Each structure stands twice: as C-alpha cells, then as structure tokens.
Amino acid sequence: MESKHELEKYVEFALSGAPEIKGDEKRRWLGEFREKVVFALTDDQIQRKDIWRILEEKTKDPRVSTMIVKGQVSGEIAGKLMEICRKGGKDYKTINNPDFKGDIAMILASHRAVNEENIWIDPGSLLSDKFYHAKSHRLCKKHMEELKELHPQFAADFQELTFVDKLAGITCGICGGEPDVDYFYRVRTRK
Numbered sequence: 001m002e003s004k005h006e007l008e009k010y011v012e013f014a015l016s017g018a019p020e021i022k023g024d025e026k027r028r029w030l031g032e033f034r035e036k037v038v039f040a041l042t043d044d045q046i047q048r049k050d051i052w053r054i055l056e057e058k059t060k061d062p063r064v065s066t067m068i069v070k071g072q073v074s075g076e077i078a079g080k081l082m083e084i085c086r087k088g089g090k091d092y093k094t095i096n097n098p099d100f101k102g103d104i105a106m107i108l109a110s111h112r113a114v115n116e117e118n119i120w121i122d123p124g125s126l127l128s129d130k131f132y133h134a135k136s137h138r139l140c141k142k143h144m145e146e147l148k149e150l151h152p153q154f155a156a157d158f159q160e161l162t163f164v165d166k167l168a169g170i171t172c173g174i175c176g177g178e179p180d181v182d183y184f185y186r187v188r189t190r191k
C-alpha cells in the first residue's frame with residue numbers, strides 16, 4: 001500500500017504544480033521563500049520604539065535587497081520603515097494578501113537564497129521591561145548607571161537628571177526619585 005500512497009502523492013504534485021508546502025511557506029513569509037529571508041520582525045516587535053536603530057543596522061546588510069512590509073502596519077510605522085530603506089539604499093515593498101498566515105510584519109529579503117538561520121532579533125539588543133516602560137527618559141544617577149551597564153547602546157537615548165531638572169522638580173522616569181532634597185536643605189541652612 002506504501003507504493004500506492006507514493007503514487008497518489010506524485011499524481012497530486014503533477015496536477016497541482018508546486019507542492020502545497022511551498023505555498024504555505026510563502027504565505028508565512030510575506031510572499032517570499034524562507035531561504036531568502038535575512039531578518040524578520042513580528043507584529044509585536046515592529047510596534048516597539050527601541051527597534052529602529054537595530055533595524056537600520058540590519059537593513060545595511062549587503063545581502064538585503066528589499067524590505068517587504070505587511071500592508072496592515074500603521075502609516076506612522078510605514079513612514080519610518082521607508083526612511084530606513086531610503087537611507088540604506090534598499091527597495092521598499094508593501095504587500096497585501098488576506099491569505100497570509102502568522103504574525104510576520106516585515107522581512108528583509110535577499111534576491112537569492114541565503115539560508116540565514118538566525119533571522120530573529122536578539123532580545124538582549126532591546127531594552128528590558130524596566131527601561132522600556134520608564135515614564136520618561138530622565139533618570140536618577142543609580143538608574144543611569146544601571147542603564148549604561150545593561151544597555152550601553154541606549155545610553156544616548158536617556159539622560160541623567162541635571163541640576164536644573166531637579167530644581168524644576170523632575171524625577172527619575174523609573175523610580176520617581178529624587179530631586180536633591182539635601183541640596184535645598186543645605187542651601188537653606190547656609191543662610
């Protein structure tokens with residue numbers, strides 16, 4: 001019976017053209033074959049505000065020819081993506097297909113098969129939750145130091161509270177501390 005099964009499969013392939021599995025693959029990878037994908041972002045990842053610098057670097061990869069973006073991404077995000085392609089000299093393509101499956105929002109694709117295994121973002125290259133959800137990008141000394149140690153690549157996006165900030169009552173975006181109360185105390189008692 002094995003041989004009959006094989007024969008049936010063969011007939012099916014012959015009638016339908018490409019094996020169905022290839023069609024599924026293309027529905028997942030925004031119309032491309034997986035072997036051409038250099039880098040991919042999911043629907044959730046593409047919403048993150050700390051993704052842009054990393055994506056800009058990835059787009060410069062000489063193997064990348066085109067950025068392919070799912071039509072459902074917001075206009076604001078699409079605008080940023082186009083700008084990255086423009087800077088990197090890569091083609092930009094939006095693709096709409098109701099049959100797409102899965103949660104891939106964007107791929108960087110090559111003209112040819114690259115068989116890149118590692119197409120996902122390294123979680124360590126993104127901000128940890130604590131810093132990602134900071135209420136502002138002004139940090140107390142302690143949290144600025146922690147940021148520099150954990151995420152040196154994002155240090156320039158944050159700023160340590162300055163003397164003027166403290167005078168204005170601005171507090172750390174993470175811990176809510178601390179305009180330098182001691183300082184005011186010293187000033188008052190000096191009089």
Ligand SMILES: [Zn+2]
Nearest residue numbers: 140143172175
């Ligand atoms: Zn703090």
